[in-house]
Amino acid sequence: MPKITNTKYMCAICDEEHSKKSVNNNHIKSEKHLKNCEILKLKLQMKEKDDILIDYPEFLDDVEKFDNKSDLINTIIKDKSSIKIQTVINNNSDDHNDNNYDLNIGIDSREEIKNRIHSLHNFLRNNGAGYGMNALKMFSLFYGLKKIEDEENDFKIFDKTGLPNECKFSEIKKDFNENSELAFNNLTKEDGIMSNIYDNENVCKLLECNISRQIKPNTLKYLINQVDELYKIEKSQNFQLAGKIYEYFIGRDQTAISELGAYFTDRHITTYIYDEVLKPTLDEHGHVREMIDMFGGSGGFTLGYMDYLIKNFNINWGENQNRISHYDMNADVVQYAMLEYLCLTGEFASEDLFNDFNSFTKDFNKKYYYVITNPPYGGDSVEKTVNIQIMDLIKKEITQYFKDNYKIKTMANLKKIKITENEKNKVKQFNYYSKEIKKFEKEEAAKNVSLITSSDQLQNYGKELVKYGLKPENCKDKESVSLLLMMVVLEEGGTAVGVLKEGVFFAPKYAHVRKALIENFKVEKIVSVDANQFENTTTKTSIIKFSNTGKTERIEFFDLTVDKEENFELKENENGTYEIDKIKDRITGVKENYLTFASYEDIVENDYTLNHKKYNIKEIVPGDDFKLSELGDITEFLPKSKRLASFATEDGEYRYYSSGQNILKCNEADYNQKSIIIGHSGDGCIFLDNKYSTLLTNHILTAENLYLEYIYYYLKSDYNRFYKESYDGSTVQNTSDNNIKKFKIPIPKSEDKIIEWVDKISEPYNKVIENKNKLKELEEQVKQDIQNMIDSNDCDDVKLGNLCDIRSGKPINKENRKGTKYPYYASNGIVGFVNNYLFNGKFIICAQDGSIGATYLVNNKFYASNHVWILDLKCNNLINFVYNILKYFTDYKKLTGGSVIPKLNKDMLSNLKIKIPKDKSLIDSLNPTFNEIDSLNEEIPKQEKLYQQYLNELKSEAIKED
Numbered sequence: 001m002p003k004i005t006n007t008k009y010m011c012a013i014c015d016e017e018h019s020k021k022s023v024n025n026n027h028i029k030s031e032k033h034l035k036n037c038e039i040l041k042l043k044l045q046m047k048e049k050d051d052i053l054i055d056y057p058e059f060l061d062d063v064e065k066f067d068n069k070s071d072l073i074n075t076i077i078k079d080k081s082s083i084k085i086q087t088v089i090n091n092n093s094d095d096h097n098d099n100n101y102d103l104n105i106g107i108d109s110r111e112e113i114k115n116r117i118h119s120l121h122n123f124l125r126n127n128g129a130g131y132g133m134n135a136l137k138m139f140s141l142f143y144g145l146k147k148i149e150d151e152e153n154d155f156k157i158f159d160k161t162g163l164p165n166e167c168k169f170s171e172i173k174k175d176f177n178e179n180s181e182l183a184f185n186n187l188t189k190e191d192g193i194m195s196n197i198y199d200n201e202n203v204c205k206l207l208e209c210n211i212s213r214q215i216k217p218n219t220l221k222y223l224i225n226q227v228d229e230l231y232k233i234e235k236s237q238n239f240q241l242a243g244k245i246y247e248y249f250i251g252r253d254q255t256a257i258s259e260l261g262a263y264f265t266d267r268h269i270t271t272y273i274y275d276e277v278l279k280p281t282l283d284e285h286g287h288v289r290e291m292i293d294m295f296g297g298s299g300g301f302t303l304g305y306m307d308y309l310i311k312n313f314n315i316n317w318g319e320n321q322n323r324i325s326h327y328d329m330n331a332d333v334v335q336y337a338m339l340e341y342l343c344l345t346g347e348f349a350s351e352d353l354f355n356d357f358n359s360f361t362k363d364f365n366k367k368y369y370y371v372i373t374n375p376p377y378g379g380d381s382v383e384k385t386v387n388i389q390i391m392d393l394i395k396k397e398i399t400q401y402f403k404d405n406y407k408i409k410t411m412a413n414l415k416k417i418k419i420t421e422n423e424k425n426k427v428k429q430f431n432y433y434s435k436e437i438k439k440f441e442k443e444e445a446a447k448n449v450s451l452i453t454s455s456d457q458l459q460n461y462g463k464e465l466v467k468y469g470l471k472p473e474n475c476k477d478k479e480s481v482s483l484l485l486m487m488v489v490l491e492e493g494g495t496a497v498g499v500l501k502e503g504v505f506f507a508p509k510y511a512h513v514r515k516a517l518i519e520n521f522k523v524e525k526i527v528s529v530d531a532n533q534f535e536n537t538t539t540k541t542s543i544i545k546f547s548n549t550g551k552t553e554r555i556e557f558f559d560l561t562v563d564k565e566e567n568f569e570l571k572e573n574e575n576g577t578y579e580i581d582k583i584k585d586r587i588t589g590v591k592e593n594y595l596t597f598a599s600y601e602d603i604v605e606n607d608y609t610l611n612h613k614k615y616n617i618k619e620i621v622p623g624d625d626f627k628l629s630e631l632g633d634i635t636e637f638l639p640k641s642k643r644l645a646s647f648a649t650e651d652g653e654y655r656y657y658s659s660g661q662n663i664l665k666c667n668e669a670d671y672n673q674k675s676i677i678i679g680h681s682g683d684g685c686i687f688l689d690n691k692y693s694t695l696l697t698n699h700i701l702t703a704e705n706l707y708l709e710y711i712y713y714y715l716k717s718d719y720n721r722f723y724k725e726s727y728d729g730s731t732v733q734n735t736s737d738n739n740i741k742k743f744k745i746p747i748p749k750s751e752d753k754i755i756e757w758v759d760k761i762s763e764p765y766n767k768v769i770e771n772k773n774k775l776k777e778l779e780e781q782v783k784q785d786i787q788n789m790i791d792s793n794d795c796d797d798v799k800l801g802n803l804c805d806i807r808s809g810k811p812i813n814k815e816n817r818k819g820t821k822y823p824y825y826a827s828n829g830i831v832g833f834v835n836n837y838l839f840n841g842k843f844i845i846c847a848q849d850g851s852i853g854a855t856y857l858v859n860n861k862f863y864a865s866n867h868v869w870i871l872d873l874k875c876n877n878l879i880n881f882v883y884n885i886l887k888y889f890t891d892y893k894k895l896t897g898g899s900v901i902p903k904l905n906k907d908m909l910s911n912l913k914i915k916i917p918k919d920k921s922l923i924d925s926l927n928p929t930f931n932e933i934d935s936l937n938e939e940i941p942k943q944e945k946l947y948q949q950y951l952n953e954l955k956s957e958a959i960k961e962d
Contacts, residue, residue, distance in 0.1 A: 008084075008128055008214075009021055009023070009024035009082055009083065009084055010024075010082075010083045011024065011027055011028070011033065011080070011081050011082065011083075012080040012081075012083055013033065013036050013037060013040055013077065013080050013081055014027070014032065014033055014036050017128070019214065021082075024082050025082075028081050028082065033081065037077050037081070040077060041073055041077060042390040042391065042394075043390065044069075044073045044076070045069070045073065045390075046390055046393075048069075049068075049069045049072060052069070052072060052073070052076070116230065117230075117245060120139070120223070120226050121135055123219075123222065123223075124138065124139070124219070124223065127215075127216065127219040128214055128215060128216070128219070129215050129219055129223070133332065136245070136332070137208060137209040137210075137332070138209050138211070138223065139223065139227065139245065140207065140209065140245070140332075140335070140336070141197075141207050141208075141209040141211075142169065142172070142223060142224050142227045143227050143230070143231070143245065144206055144207045144339050145167065145168070145169040145172065145207065146169040146227055146228065146231050147231070147339060147343055148161060148203075148206075148339075148342065148343065149168050149169045149170060150343070152235075153343060153346075154346070155343075155345075155346025156346075157342060157343060157346060160346065160348075161200060161202060161203050162200060162202075163196055163197070163200055163203060164196060166186070166193060166196075167193050167196055167197065169224075169227075169228075172187070172193065172224060173224050173225065173228060176217070176220060176221040176224050176225075177221065177225070180217035180218050180220070180221045181217045183217065183221075184217035184220060187211060187220070188211050194209075194211055202348045205335070205338060205348075205351065206335055206338050206339045206342065207335075207339075208335065245336075267300060267304075268562070268587050268589065268590050269499070269529065269543075269560070269590060270300045270301060270304040271304065272560070272590045272592070273301075273304070273372070273497055273543060274304050274305065274307075274308040275308070276592060277497055277525060277527070277543060277545050278370070278372070278495060278497050278545070280305060280308055280309065280370060282309075282313055283369075287319070287320055287323065288309060288315060288320040288323040288324070289323070289369040289370055289494075290323050290324070290325070290366075290368045290369050290370070290491075291305050291323065291324050291325070291368060291369065291370040291371075291372060292324075292325040292326075292327075292364075292368040292370070292371055292372075292373075292489060293325070293326055293327070293371075293372055293373045294327050294359035294364075294371075294373055294375075294482075294485060294486075294489070295327070295328060295359060295373050295374060295375045295376055295482065296326040296327055296328045296333070296334070296337055296373075297328055297330075297333050297374070298333045298336045298337065299326060299333070299336055299337030299340055299341075300374075301372045301373060301374065302324060302326040302337055302341075302372075303337065303340045303341070303344065304372075305324065305370070305372060306324065306341070306344050306345065307344065310344065315345075317345035317346060317347050318347060321345075321347050321350070322350055322353060324341075324353065325353045325354075325368070326341075326349075326353065326354045327354075327355055327356070327357060327359050327362075328356055329356060329357065329358055329359075330356060331356040334354055334355065334356045337349075337354060338354045341354065359485065360449050360453075360454045360455065360458070360478075360481055360482075360485070361453075361454060361455050362455055363455045363456055363457040364455075364457060364488075364489050366489075367489055367490060367491035367492075367494070368489055368490065368491055368494060369491045369493070369494040369495070370494060370495060370496070370497075371486050371489055371490050371494070371495075371496035371497075371498075372496070372497050372498075373482075373486065373497075373498050373499075374498065374499040375478060375479070375482030375483075375485075375486075375498065375499075375500065376478050376482070377477075377478050377479050377482075377500075377501045388437055388440055391433040391436055391437055392433075392437065394429065394430075394433060395430055395433050395434065395437075398411075398426050398427075398429065398430045399411060399430070401426065402414060402423075402426075406419075411427075411430060414427065448476070448477070449476075449477060449478045449481050450475060450476040450477070450481065451472045451473075451475035451476070451480070451481055451484065452472065452473070454481055454485075457488060458481065458484060458485060458488060459472070461484060461487070461488040462475065462484065465484075465516040465520070468515060468516045468519045468520060469512050469515040469516060469519075470512050470513065470515070470516040471512045474509065474512060475513065479500065479501050479503070479504050479510065480504070480510055480513050482498075482500075483498070483500065483504060483513055483517065484513065484516075486498055487516075487517060487520070487521060490521075490547075490548045491548060492548050492549075493547070493548060493549060494547065494548050495545065495546070495547045495548075496521075496544075496545070496546055496547070496548075497543060497544070497545045498543070498544050499529070499541050499542075499543050500541060500542060500543075500544055501540075501541055502528070502540040502541055502542050502729075503729070505526065505542055505544075505609070505610035505611055506609045506610060506611035506614075506728055508607075511607055511608050511609070514608040514609070514610060515608045517546065517552075518551065518552040518600070518603060518608055519551050519552075520551060521546040521547065521548055521549075521550075521551070521552065522546060522547045522548075522549050522550050522551065522552055522553065523544065523545070523546040523552045523555050523610075524545050524546060524547065524554075524555065524556070525543075525544070525545040525555065525556050525557075525558070526542055526543065526544050526545075526555060526556075526557050526558070526610055526612065527542060527543040527557075527558045527559065527560050527592060528540070528542045528557075528558070528559040528560065528595075528612065529541050529542060529543060529559075529560050530560065530561075530562060540729075543560075544610075551600070552600050552603065553599070553600055554597055554598070554599055554600070555597060555598050555603070555610070556594070556596075556597045557594075557595040557596050557597065557598070557612035557615065557616065558592040558593060558594055558595055559592070559593050559595060559612075560590050560591070560592055560593075561590065561591050561592075561593060562587055562589075562590055563587070563588045563589045563590065563591060564584075564587055564588065565582040565583055565584060565588060566584065567582065567584050568580065568582060568583060568584050569581045569582035595612050595616050596612055596615045596616035597615065598612075598614075598615040602615055611728050613724065613725060613728060617725055618721075620721075620744065620746070620959050621959065621960040622746040622958060622959065622960070623746060623957050623958050623959060623960055625748055625749055625750070625753055625957075626746035626747060626748055626749065626957075626958050626959075627746065627747055627749055628744045628745070628746055628747075629744065629745060629746075629747045630741060630742055630743065630744050631701070631711070631740055631741055631742075631743050631744075631745065632740075632741025632742065634703055634707060634711070634747065635676075635701040635702065635703045635707075635708075635711065636701070636702055636703065637699065637700060637701060637702075637737055638671065638673075638675060638700040638701070638702055639700075640696055640697075640698075640700070641670055641671075641693065641694045641695060641696045641698065641700070642670075642696055643656075643666075643670065643693050643694065643695060643696055644695075644696065645658060645695060647666055647693065648664040648665065648666055649664075649665050649666055649667055650665065651665055652665035652666040652667040652668075653665070653666075653667060653669075654666050654667070654668065654669040654691060654692055654693060655689060655691075655692045655693075656692065656693050656694065656695075657677045657679070657685070657687055657689075657692060657693075657694040657695065657698060658679070658694075658695050658698075659679040659680050659681050659682055659684070659685065659695055659697065659698060660679065660682060660683070660685060661683075661685050663687070666693045668693060669691045669692055669693055670692075670693040670694075671689075671690075671691070671692055671693065671694070671700065672690065672691055673690060673702060674688070674689070674690040674702070674705060674708060675688075675689070675690070675700050675701060675702045675708070676688055676700070676701040676702070676708065676711065676712050676715070677689065677692070677694050677698055677699075677700055678698060678699040678700075678701065678735065678740060679698055680695070680697035680698050680699060680734060680735060681697065681729075681732050681733060681734045681735075682732060682733065683723075683733075684723055684727060684733070684735065686712065686715050686716060686719065688708075688709070688712040699735065699736075699737055699740055701740070706751070706754055706755065706758060707747075707754065709758045709762065710747070710748070710754050710757060710758050711745065713757065713758070713761045713765075713951060713954060714745050714746070714954060714955070714958065715745070716951055717951035717952065717954050717955040717958075718745070718955050718959075722743055725739075725743055726739040726740055726743050727739070745958075746958035746959055748958075757954055760950055761947065761950045761951065761954065764943040764944070764946040764947040764950065765947050767939075767943045768940060768943045768944055768947060771936050771939055771940050771943065772940060774936060775933060775936045775937070775940070778929055778932060778933050778936070779933065781929065782884055782926065782929055782930070782933070783884065783888050785926060785929070786881070786884055786885070786888075786889070786926070787889075789917055789922050789923075790889075790915050790917070793917045793918070793919060793922060794917070794918045794919075795915040795916055795917050795918065796915070796916050796918060797913040797914070797915060798913065798914050798915075798916050799910060799911055799912070799913055799914075800871075800882075800909060800910060800911075800912045800913075800914055801909070801910030801911065803873060803874060803875070803878060803882060803914065804844075804871045804872055804873045804874055804882070805871075805872045805874070806869050806870070806871055806872075806906055806909055806910060807869070807870045807872070808848070808864075808866050808868070808869060808870070808906075809825070809838060809863065809864030809865045809866050809867075809868055809870060810838065810863075810864075810865070810866055811865050811866045811867075812824060812832075812834060812863065812865070814832070816834070817831065817832025817833065817834055818832065818833070819832075819833045819834040819835035819836075820833055820835065821833065821834070821835045821836075821837075821861075822834055822835070822836065822837040822860075822861050822862050822863055823858075823860075823862050823863070824862070824863045824864075824865065825845050825856065825858070825862060825863070825864045825865065825868055826850075826865045826867050826868065827847035827848060827849060827850035827851045827852075827854055827865075827867045827868055828847070828850060828851045828854060829851075829854065829856065831865075834863045836863065837861040837862055837863050838862070838863050838864055839858075839861070839862055839863075839864065839870060840860075840861045841859070841872075842857075842858070842859040842873075842876065842879055843857075843858050843859075843870050843871060843872055844856070844857055844858075844870075844871040844873070844879065844882065844883050844886065845857075845858055845864060845868050845869070845870055845871070846868060846869045846871065846886060846904065846909065847867065847868055847869075847904065848866075848867050848868055848869055848903060848904050848905070849867055849902065849903045849904065850867060852892045852893075852896060852902045852904055853890070853892040855883065855886045855887040857879070857880070857883045857937075859934065859937070859938070869904070869906065869909055877923070877924070877927075878916075878923065880926070880927075880930040880933070880934075881916075881923050881926065881930075882914060885914050885915070890912065892904065895908055895912060896908065
């Protein structure tokens, strides 16, 4: 039979497929498409050209055609608006091949599942079967038919459906493998298989899909066989595939994830919650206790509840059919949950109890003994955050342009000023974005969750809790309202377990909600969960358990660790073949670790925070000559800075401190007294300075000079404890003035002891600063001398490869870089230490990739990674000169050809031409300066080591060991 070609056109920007070119052309002119193009254009304009090419690698080969970033963006938009898709199918081919050896590769590992489903997803898209939800529904149709036919299911579910035998998955598969065209006709004809499914009032609620006549029979044949393979793996690995299918199909679409708040709870955590946290029971009559998940998603908690009951009790589901409720705004995930419910119980779920609606706006007319849920968070603001930020940025740029050029105060002042055509375009853009921003804000306000827009039941409950400190007007997001919903639907005597965003547990804006919870419910347990347990977010979460049995008395805090298989391991079968037994990084279980507890009184004293760090503070015992003091008692806070990050410059006169370890420069010093600067977020930082500016979020402490220096040195010596006790956050760690004030440090009882320690530590500290300043002066001097030398004298262009031998290092895993003896160099410098070395002597190190241009001069024993080149100069007198040429006078971007992902290979480096003065005495004249630089580079680490030694000695004397 001849090959068949099917042609379609797709707009990847709007994710629409069109059967004809003319339809695609009309779409490209539509308002919807033009708006989406504008949004994409704005997003791309925020990126560097190289970053855009990384996102769109198909344009790499034509990179030379794009003179600037705008040309590239316009080409991308044009190309992605109309993609021609041609599907060629040879009906004589058989896409399904059975292997003789089943590798049993353990598809329960996340990446294996993702890769398999993503591959199938791409196949469906490339063969005209749709993308995203359309492809998912088609997959779900056959997966559902396969599942309800499962002969191993005790309930004989297919017989209960009333469907004819021709609707069995096995029959459909057999027909497609025998004659796909005839099978396709039987599937889609007016009185065919699809018609039988739609006419069945029970099955049509579970399996919903339109099979287009445009789809080719062999495409469905391949899909059906793939479903069969996946189901076999699901059975052999005892893995719940239903939820994962949905997660990985929509996981290709980050917008869909964000809108759904779809941060799916890993099934290992679901099992842990039922086995270790909740441990559900039946009621006194042996009936299933009523349970609800108001934000059910694909059914993890709902099905986990049923699975636990089935394993631990003998349940007659016919008598307990209406005891479980599962709701979600997305109808597709509810269908998955209904399908699984049917397979687990042999009963069809009630549409009243498994339904799609907005739980925030629904009045629940009853209460539930168990409330188990992972509420959504974020999501609604994602589009607003991206688009409005970009538009607002352009608005500010336009406003600043007119302020600078016409000295106006507001854009309204332009009405009386004559401007150019280009400037008129700027005004039009400003006005358009102003309208768009207002429209977005209006739409966002309408759809954002808040207590005042929620159900009457929730609003009335909020009013009841006012007497316990709740502020209804401040409940303006999903996090706060979903916690209130858990509280209001919980039956007296019942228990709730929720997986909540960690900010809910300690952020000040949720303190009033926590107070209402703690004063009315018995919070018993909080478990911190690693962020990597959620596949579509890095937000940190915690599990909370509370019961409707009175107010809180004592809370226990835990964290959760994940057990994974460390390596791949094979096992030999009896017949001599091999199969995989263990898969690296496959999760085998989770384990809780006890952290601490807090009494009701402790919680009230700490403003109702549920941050375990506040209650897991190790009480330090000061040394004999020391006393404990809170920083708030011995320091004062200076007013906050008003400077943004953009205030920093490349070479200003004064130091500028951001929230990281790097010290930047600026042109104006806002602070002129000695003070301690503490970084607000991230990994934090601590600096001591007397003339500087800093980021507006940072914290600035001052005290008597002697005390101030001592406090600085002590905080540096005990920084790990300071960071642990003073910083918190669900994603990025932050501190506050209040947290810093409460931190306790040991202070010498006598002033003489303070002077002793300050003088002792200051000596190496000041030498380090002095030597670094001197080193910087000498390096600048050498740069100028070399530049003048090259400009004013005859030079030979010598290939670097003729001057030195070039070698690469060897890689070492990160976990093996925890030695103490020798530095380990990667492209960005020293990234660890090891206990053996590869090189000993004076060498130049050049980055191969990553930090291209990073160059280091090393004169000791060291280890180097395979991401750097090690240059061994043949003439040692040239090494400092060549090092400076490579560090300051080499254009690496030009050397690597400006490639998107640059790589400095050995040939490039060997062929690099170095200018060497013909008069070698000129280079020799630099030797005294080079020697002084070498001496400083040797002395600085010694003084830094002595400084750290003294800090350690201070900490050891100031704090008694246990």
